[in-house]
Amino acid sequence: DSYMDYFELYGLSLSFNPDPAVVKQKFYELSKKFHPDFYIMESQEKQEEVLELSTMNNKAYQVLSDPQKRLHYILELKGLLTEGENYVLPQSFLMEMMEVNEALMELEFEPDAGKLLEIKAEVDLIEKKLFDELLVLTSGFETQDDEQQKQSLLKIKDLYYRNKYLLRLRERLDK
Structure with missing residues (x-):
């Protein structure tokens, strides 16, 4: 079958x-x-x-x-996602996130509505950049040859994991 x-x-x-x-x-x-x-x-x-x-x-x-589920499904179909995989995010992204996380920790001790809005705006911006990159990579995908598709898929996978990270961060922000 x-x-x-x-x-x-x-x-x-x-x-x-x-x-x-x-x-x-x-x-x-x-x-x-x-x-x-x-x-x-x-x-x-x-x-x-x-x-x-x-x-x-x-x-x-x-x-x-559903765009998120679809993205996950395609990466799975292409054999790029393994169950329980420990994906290492790029250093530059992690540094950026560290700053956001530190700012959030400070807020837990000293709530500041204005500061919270600032952080949310920053995360929105990071997310928007991510979606723009994703859009560029995914919209040209069908017309690429195998080698280009391989390259694109690796970048898409990276963005997928960054987005997952941002989703978790957003849950913290909404608390």
Whole structure:
């Protein structure tokens, strides 16, 4: 049983930015196609297969319509994410984050609404830069050759992990 990825299921080529309208349309199409009511007269085996496809369709839709999940999924598909991997973020990024973390620690001892807003603005800026970089890397991806794609994927992976770090930081900021 050859594994079919979510893009194949939807008849799409692998892309970081699939057309949301197409994704939605495919989801509805397959939801109808794999509706259990149509397979009542079929064998138990066929019914189970349809149920599996229906479940896969739901998962595919969740992943392909969410940019974060999609990014994670593509990196996984390409074998770039390993379970429990200890990814080392670039030194420059960690230094930048250290400053933010120190400022946050100070705030825990001496709350200062103005300072908090400053830090939030700084994190927003870092995040925006990250998304801009990501956009550049992901929007040209489909047209690149294999070697370029390899390079892009490594950079995308790095940005993915930086973003994960920022998400955790944001949770702290919101407390």
